[in-house]
Amino acid sequence: MAKTPTPASRREEPLSRERVVDAAIELLDAGGEAGLTFRALSERLATGPGALYGHVADKNDLLTAACDRIVARALALPAAEDTPSATLRAVALGLFEAIDAHPWVGSALTRSPGPMPMLRILERVGQQVQALGVAPPAQWAAVSTLLGFIVGVSGQNAANAQVAQARGLDRDDFLGGLATRWSQLDPQQYPFARRIAADFRAHDDRADYLAGIDLILAGLISTGRVRPADAS
Amino acid sequence: MAKTPTPASRREEPLSRERVVDAAIELLDAGGEAGLTFRALSERLATGPGALYGHVADKNDLLTAACDRIVARALALPAAEDTPSATLRAVALGLFEAIDAHPWVGSALTRSPGPMPMLRILERVGQQVQALGVAPPAQWAAVSTLLGFIVGVSGQNAANAQVAQARGLDRDDFLGGLATRWSQLDPQQYPFARRIAADFRAHDDRADYLAGIDLILAGLISTGRVRPADAS
DNA sequence: ACCTGAACACCGTTCAAGT
DNA sequence: ACCTGAACACCGTTCAAGT
Numbered sequence A, B: 001m002a003k004t005p006t007p008a009s010r011r012e013e014p015l016s017r018e019r020v021v022d023a024a025i026e027l028l029d030a031g032g033e034a035g036l037t038f039r040a041l042s043e044r045l046a047t048g049p050g051a052l053y054g055h056v057a058d059k060n061d062l063l064t065a066a067c068d069r070i071v072a073r074a075l076a077l078p079a080a081e082d083t084p085s086a087t088l089r090a091v092a093l094g095l096f097e098a099i100d101a102h103p104w105v106g107s108a109l110t111r112s113p114g115p116m117p118m119l120r121i122l123e124r125v126g127q128q129v130q131a132l133g134v135a136p137p138a139q140w141a142a143v144s145t146l147l148g149f150i151v152g153v154s155g156q157n158a159a160n161a162q163v164a165q166a167r168g169l170d171r172d173d174f175l176g177g178l179a180t181r182w183s184q185l186d187p188q189q190y191p192f193a194r195r196i197a198a199d200f201r202a203h204d205d206r207a208d209y210l211a212g213i214d215l216i217l218a219g220l221i222s223t224g225r226v227r228p229a230d231a232s
Numbered sequence C, D: 001a002c003c004t005g006a007a008c009a010c011c012g013t014t015c016a017a018g019t
Helices: A017-035 A038-044 A049-054 A059-076 A084-101 A104-111 A116-131 A136-166 A171-183 A191-202 A205-222 B017-035 B038-044 B049-054 B059-076 B084-101 B104-111 B116-131 B136-166 B171-183 B191-202 B205-222
Strands: none
Touching: A017 A038, A017 A059, A017 A104, A038 A049, A059 A084, A059 A104, A059 A116, A084 A104, A084 A116, A084 A136, A084 A205, A104 A116, A104 A136, A104 B104, A104 B136, A116 A136, A116 B191, A136 A171, A136 A205, A136 B104, A136 B136, A136 B191, A136 B205, A171 A191, A191 B116, A191 B136, A205 B136, A205 B205, B017 B038, B017 B059, B017 B104, B038 B049, B059 B084, B059 B104, B059 B116, B084 B104, B084 B116, B084 B136, B084 B205, B104 B116, B104 B136, B116 B136, B136 B171, B136 B205, B171 B191
């Protein structure tokens, strides 16, 4: 029932945008998007709420900056692999895991399409698509498919985790409960959901995610946009 | 500068969950997620804010119900086509257009993974995946890929539209502005974004979205999970 | 049984006053 | 120049009082 997990970092160094964003990430990780409050944040930084506006335009700016920090870190991690498609898989998995660890990033990413965070992902994914040998006219469609899939599925997965956490369940109990409810649906109206329930209970998010990436890569190969040799 | 576009529906019939959700959708369409307020909603329904809690558990319940209404309508529309993949494309496009017309549905969908709206989409997409002849063990991975892509890309597209609308720009001006900014990026750090900028300016969201669906279908075929004859 | 609307415990944001 | 923190204009939600 601890209201303040860490008593608050004392005020040694002066306030800075970096320190504000760091503290915001801690609050977001601890309490989700609802946990980020200018009052809680200023308390943690041992100052008044008004002081934050010297380093951050508004709450949206703060959320985007926090999101960007996580994304930048996640993209910096995976090294170049032997083949473009292996690197692409590593980048995609790195993002999946970063969003899984910081579920609020999922919704924050979708909200701010213009600025930095999405651009970083676009660049990293785009470079691999180009390295795969996709011709310029087809590059945009390939990148937009991959981008949508990566951000969409990672965000969905994180949302699942958030709901589970909010209800105090672990992932397996949450999926299990959902699967049980599906298996009890009206067979006339929901035949597929009923039948898939068991597979859903046992599924591996990470494996399915990577399978999706591979499915898209397979599509790029089979439509002649990538030479098979270029995809690991 | 009209604060109340429609003066408010007079109170003839009694309050009901349906009427509350209908009014919520109007507010959401008019002002996005920020436009939905229990005060504005109760005013529109000529009652007090407290009265709404008789028909709706809380704001999240209301948002999910509104989302579900839109999704149910969108899924009811597309008729069965000649082939499963053509039907799948029609369903996917119907959702894309519904989310484009009601951008708040994008984020609402991602937020509530358990309940109805996602289940409806899962069922509809799942039935087509099954009709395509995908074997049961591979069905879940195929459905989860399609689901993530459909919801992810549609939501991303809607978020773009929302940001553009919030800044008072039309879609072309918004994309054009983004493309211009990309084309001015540092060529060392963002070579891909720079080069893709022109294609991005000219791209067709709907066409790219359908191309993504086809890419995933092509992947299902080439990995032997679907017989080519079964995909239109 | 259902509605009403004031009241409660919060928000993000601003801005005069301080240092 | 930068911080402070009270004040403003809002929220979602509750609940005694009404009908």
